[in-house]
Amino acid sequence: MDLTDVWNRVLGGQPSPQLELVLIAGAVALIAVLPWRVWRITRNVVTIAHEGGHALAAVLTGRRLTGIQLHSDTSGLTLTRGKPRGPGMVLTAAAGYVTPSLLGLGVAALLGAGKITLLLWIAIVLLAAMLVMIRNAFGVLSVLVTGGIVFAVSWYASTDIQAVFGYVIAWFLLLGGVRPVFELQRKRWRGRAPDSDADQLAKITGVAGGLWVTLFGLVSIASLVIGTTLLLPH
Template sequence: MFSIDGLTTLWDRLLGAQPDPPPLLLLGTAVVALVVVATRTPWRIARNAVTIAHEGGHALAALLTGRKLRGIRLHSDTSGLTLSAGRPTGPGMILTLLAGYLAPSLVGLAGAWLLGGNRITLLLWITVALLLAMLFMIRNVFGILSLLVTGGIVLAVSWYADPQVQAAFAYTGVWFLLLGGVRPVGELHTLRRWGRLPESDADQLARLTPFPALFWVGLFGLVNLLVLAVGAALLAGPALTDLLA
């Protein structure tokens, strides 16, 4: 059992601010994340993290709008499916569909805000908690394994790694979500143009609203680019200032 001193130490570790990482580390992690997003094989592997955030966004929006969540499936081809019950039309369904492509970028923005306050350990532990909560909604074996592996890596880094490694891991992850939230929108546009994704979120939104699917694809892209700009300012602004000073 934890003693009072042990709980206090754990609480201080969780909520305390870590040292400022070197400016070159902040910029270097951005380059690493950009390379992962821009290259085929690394993106193919790391894209599972974007899918987790995408389906988690659908699930959270469904719960917040009063829909009944039936479950989440994550597939080895990096696709996913979130099923919820409720009215097939109306604001709840629209917001649930809208949340998917925006979620990775918005999660990245929340992470950038925490890192701006040097709450690196807190960010990692929140990530573990969210993955654990999502685990109870998963309805297939690959999805369970994906969350267990992802959560296990984050937990191990948060518990055993030194502050510099934690910082590098956290910044790379946040940069990846900010940048990785943009690429799937481009992929969506390409697949729709080839007629290979007729039941996309954008197409479903087009059937529920007066706006065409292309409008929703453009909205996804615009919002995610704006979020990327704000997140980059939060992450890299202080580092650039220090380098130029």
């Protein structure tokens, strides 16, 4: 396969799967999000998206990105340098919890346009860019495993398998973007998250942390609703 074939394969359109397969993909995503024992593992993917959101917002707003850490307890840390206040810091801190849902919405839009292979290769490029900034062993392993799975599906799997995999990713990001917001607020009620993104935003802006959590929740739920309409065949 030459470069032209690869390019055509990536940019070419693929037919959408039948409604039954879309619903099966949604059921698989639910299984990956709802049971706690499964969520302890799959939440690492949401953490990658979360920290990637912080990192991208930092770069786009002119902050200096110095490193990203992903931990085995599914927590993460994105280190940046710049002004401790101001729009750049606010956008960087606010990006984490909304990024998985917004990514899910973008994935749903690409799937609706039939760009399944393109979607998978965009994911690979983003993971590769993130890998450069990872600063701990578990983080490197998490990104490599995730990227390896996506690459294997994009390169070796049939069109039908790619489609189902893409829909599972979309459903997972849309559903998995909602749960961490509720987990965050539950931890805040119990006093177990004094340095959460919402509380850091409260210190920076003077807006109550609960209002920031509400904003995160509204974005994630709206993304789920809109994404669902994009994913279900018309």
